[in-house]
Amino acid sequence: MVSPDVLARVTALxxxxxxxxxxxxxLDQPTLPDVEYDRLFHExxxxxxxxxxxFTSDSPTQRVGGKSIDGFAPVRHAVPMxxxxxxxxxxxxxxxxxxxRVRRELGLDQSDPLIEYAAELKFDxxxxxxxxxxxxxxxxxxxxxxxxxxxxxxxxxxVHVIPLRLKIPSPPAVLEVRGEVFMRRDAFERYNARQRESxxxxxxxxxxxxxxxxxxxxxVIAAQRPLTFFAYGLGAxxxxxxxxxxxxxxxALAAMGVPVCAERxxxxxxxxxxxxxxxxxxxxxQLPFDIDGVVYxxxxxxxxxxLGFLTREPRWAVAHKYPAQEQLTTLISIDIQVGRxxxxxxxxxxxPVFVGGVxxxxxxxxxxxxxxxxxxxxxxxxxxxxxxxxxxxxVAVVAEKRPDPAPPRFNLLExxxxxxxxxxxxxxxxxxSAARCTGGLYCPAQRKxxxxxxxxxxxxxxEGLGDKLIDQLVERGVVHTPADxxxxxxxxxxxxxxxxxKSATNLIAAIEASKTTTLARFVFSLGIRNVGETTAxxxxxxxxxxxxxxxxxxAELLEVHDVGPIVAQSIIQFxxxxxxxxxxxxxxTAGVHWPETAGMQQSSGILAGKTxxxxxxxxxxxxxxxxxxxxxxxxxxxxxVSKKTDYVVAGVExxxxxxxxxxxxxxxxxxxxxxxxxxxx
Numbered sequence: 001m002v003s004p005d006v007l008a009r010v011t012a013l014x015x016x017x018x019x020x021x022x023x024x025x026x027l028d029q030p031t032l033p034d035v036e037y038d039r040l041f042h043e044x045x046x047x048x049x050x051x052x053x054x055f056t057s058d059s060p061t062q063r064v065g066g067k068s069i070d071g072f073a074p075v076r077h078a079v080p081m082x083x084x085x086x087x088x089x090x091x092x093x094x095x096x097x098x099x100x101r102v103r104r105e106l107g108l109d110q111s112d113p114l115i116e117y118a119a120e121l122k123f124d125x126x127x128x129x130x131x132x133x134x135x136x137x138x139x140x141x142x143x144x145x146x147x148x149x150x151x152x153x154x155x156x157x158x159v160h161v162i163p164l165r166l167k168i169p170s171p172p173a174v175l176e177v178r179g180e181v182f183m184r185r186d187a188f189e190r191y192n193a194r195q196r197e198s199x200x201x202x203x204x205x206x207x208x209x210x211x212x213x214x215x216x217x218x219x220v221i222a223a224q225r226p227l228t229f230f231a232y233g234l235g236a237x238x239x240x241x242x243x244x245x246x247x248x249x250x251x252a253l254a255a256m257g258v259p260v261c262a263e264r265x266x267x268x269x270x271x272x273x274x275x276x277x278x279x280x281x282x283x284x285x286q287l288p289f290d291i292d293g294v295v296y297x298x299x300x301x302x303x304x305x306x307l308g309f310l311t312r313e314p315r316w317a318v319a320h321k322y323p324a325q326e327q328l329t330t331l332i333s334i335d336i337q338v339g340r341x342x343x344x345x346x347x348x349x350x351x352p353v354f355v356g357g358v359x360x361x362x363x364x365x366x367x368x369x370x371x372x373x374x375x376x377x378x379x380x381x382x383x384x385x386x387x388x389x390x391x392x393x394x395v396a397v398v399a400e401k402r403p404d405p406a407p408p409r410f411n412l413l414e415x416x417x418x419x420x421x422x423x424x425x426x427x428x429x430x431x432x433s434a435a436r437c438t439g440g441l442y443c444p445a446q447r448k449x450x451x452x453x454x455x456x457x458x459x460x461x462x463e464g465l466g467d468k469l470i471d472q473l474v475e476r477g478v479v480h481t482p483a484d485x486x487x488x489x490x491x492x493x494x495x496x497x498x499x500x501x502k503s504a505t506n507l508i509a510a511i512e513a514s515k516t517t518t519l520a521r522f523v524f525s526l527g528i529r530n531v532g533e534t535t536a537x538x539x540x541x542x543x544x545x546x547x548x549x550x551x552x553x554x555a556e557l558l559e560v561h562d563v564g565p566i567v568a569q570s571i572i573q574f575x576x577x578x579x580x581x582x583x584x585x586x587x588x589t590a591g592v593h594w595p596e597t598a599g600m601q602q603s604s605g606i607l608a609g610k611t612x613x614x615x616x617x618x619x620x621x622x623x624x625x626x627x628x629x630x631x632x633x634x635x636x637x638x639x640x641v642s643k644k645t646d647y648v649v650a651g652v653e654x655x656x657x658x659x660x661x662x663x664x665x666x667x668x669x670x671x672x673x674x675x676x677x678x679x680x681x
Contacts, residue, residue: 002051002053006047010047010048013040013044013047014056014059017060018165021060041060044061045061058137073150074148074151075139075149076147077141077147081127081149082146082314083313084319086318086321095270095320098273098296099270101315102298102315106303106307113268115269115298116245116298117297118264118266119272119276119294121287122293124207126181126207126210127143128180128181129143130178132166132174132175132177135168135175136165136171137156137162139153140152140156140162146312150215152215155215156181159227161229163258166258167255172240174239176235177258179229179230179231180230180232181213181229182229183203183206183207183227184228185288188206190226191203191209191226196433202370202373205385228259228289230261231253231258232261244300244301244302245300245301246300250264273296276294277320281322290325292322292324292325293319295320296318296320297317298317304316323354323356325385326383327355328353328381329351329353329381329382330380331348331378332349332350333348334346334347334378335347336416336420338419339446340448342440343434343436344419344435345366346412348364348376348382349362356386364391364392365394366393368413368435375399376397376410377397377406377409377410381397381398382398412426413426413435419438422439422443423439424439424577425573425576429529429530429573430566431566436529438573438577439579440526441482441526441584442579442580447474451474452466452467452470453527454482455485455514460482461517462485464503465485472497482583488511490508515593517592519596520540522546522587523539526574529570529573531567535562535563537631539560539571542560542599544599545596546596549571562638562644605633606634608635610647611647612630612636612637613638613639613640613641613648613649615651615658616658618671620671621671629678641660641664641666642664645666646667647666647667647668648661648668648669649668649670649671649674650670651671
């Protein structure tokens with residue numbers, strides 16, 4: 001028997017978690033720090049585990065994905081999920097033709113009133129039917145052939161924007177909500193970036209990603225995909241007095257907590273449809289998700305019933321398409337583009353193709369892993385995608401159109417053993433997806449980024465030398481390497497845009513002051529791959545002098561705390577380039593100096609030997625303040641949580657690092673706990 005107190009607590013937790021879910025996923029207005037949400041979620045999980053009789057299908061805990069299933073059971077739709085007619089004329093005449101057909105079917109002439117239409121977006125995702133019984137989601141099914149779909153309820157439960165219970169005092173006996181599951185472009189790009197970094201398969205495009213996620217037999221995998229949903233219609237309805245128009249129905253669904261797109265209008269006649277079509281066309285690239293057209297519907301339900309259906313298509317609706325965002329073309333060659341951080345990105349040179357409203361001749365191939373995974377070869381017929389402001393990319397190869405004999409595979413390191421910009425060696429370190437140029441201080445492609453990092457507050461701290469000024473200095477050919485900064489004259493600086501004599505004088509003073517620094521700051525300023533601020537300090541403490549660091553072998557580098565093979569190889573690669581050694585020498589000649597020691601200095605203080613990780617926002621301490629206090633006490637602050645971490649200091653909006661600490665059993669402190677630790681140890 002469950003006590004009233006437990007039942008009340010479970011009910012309260014479910015209501016609170018759903019309220020925060022709605023604010024986070026639907027309104028995009030988080031109301032609770034992750035750490036507090038996780039605490040409430042885990043409390044509810046524990047209570048439900050202790051009291052299985054309290055289980056309900058609409059609990060927030062049912063959104064994380066269940067056990068894998070063998071296959072999808074067929075679902076017979078109570079009301080068929082029919083498709084609507086598509087108007088392929090992408091110009092305004094498509095709206096004119098639809099209005100003319102509707103008026104003709106209704107027997108209206110020019111003297112009769114204009115028809116009221118509802119216009120909305122045609123989402124590029126997967127059509128879904130959500131069946132609610134007495135307000136609770138009991139089943140979700142795909143469109144299938146219109147008559148029979150597949151039961152994907154487990155996977156749909158993982159889509160957080162879809163309510164598991166409708167917000168309505170007296171819910172209908174049955175309410176089937178129809179809409180589209182899709183991926184936002186930013187979520188799609190973030191997901192693919194993470195997949196590429198970890199060497200895992202990427203999604204071809206947002207639509208395939210949405211469809212593939214919902215038809216994934218493992219709900220846990222589906223739960224990891226960033227899906228969302230918009231409703232656009234109804235299926236079977238029992239016990240609910242339906243509104244008298246399509247737009248009023250969508251308003252009613254929104255009031256129940258069902259997501260409905262705000263990009264919709266009602267208006268009179270063809271001119272309203274043309275205006276909506278043109279407005280969305282102009283803003284299509286700025287929308288956060290892909291659409292392939294707009295949809296026009298006669299707004300009043302009585303007129304919809306009067307118009308009826310033609311075969312299996314409603315006469316009262318039409319989809320007005322936009323130009324396709326994917327097209328076929330031929331891959332002519334593969335070139336390389338060197339980025340600001342030295343990453344070599346393969347670029348596909350294409351036979352010109354009109355896609356997404358523009359003519360595309362170049363597209364990104366991301367990296368060697370992506371080329372291998374998609375088996376992209378010069379001469380292939382490829383699918384090119386352009387959506388929004390996203391750089392066009394080659395998403396797949398049409399294998400059956402490959403030339404015979406098959407072209408050879410592309411190997412980046414064999415084709416480009418040295419950087420096409422500066423001639424430095426190109427390397428790909430273990431565990432990294434990108435190949436990189438090692439000429440950091442010398443490479444023209446990396447010049448602006450290298451200078452910006454060099455002058456940064458945590459590096460050489462040259463106040464006033466920001467990105468806009470660096471842009472001017474590089475573009476005018478005044479500065480090529482960091483050493484050139486130290487020979488800048490007052491006259492040269494004063495002649496730059498937005499640089500008065502006083503500003504130039506202050507910058508000259510800041511440059512001069514930066515000559516006196518520390519070894520740790522100098523090493524960090526060099527921008528060595530994988531060498532962050534903390535590692536630079538460790539290297540400084542261990543070796544004491546720059547020459548010792550430059551001459552260090554891999555074995556000697558591995559003796560440094562938290563330096564592993566990847567970091568060691570990055571350091572060796574950097575200092576093996578003559579260009580980089582020359583840059584360091586010129587900086588020393590320019591007067592940059594620091595105190596050197598015998599090395600192998602041991603940390604002292606009350607936190608000596610302790611490793612801490614900071615995550616989230618602390619109430620009174622900034623991240624830098626907290627880090628300074630920890631380091632002053634002999635402790636070390638790192639950026640990731642591992643078994644070697646002694647403490648994690650968590651503030652508001654702490655995220656994955658806190659979860660990792662809890663998983664590993666690492667002690668978690670808040671700001672007060674950190675300050676107490678500093679006093680108590």
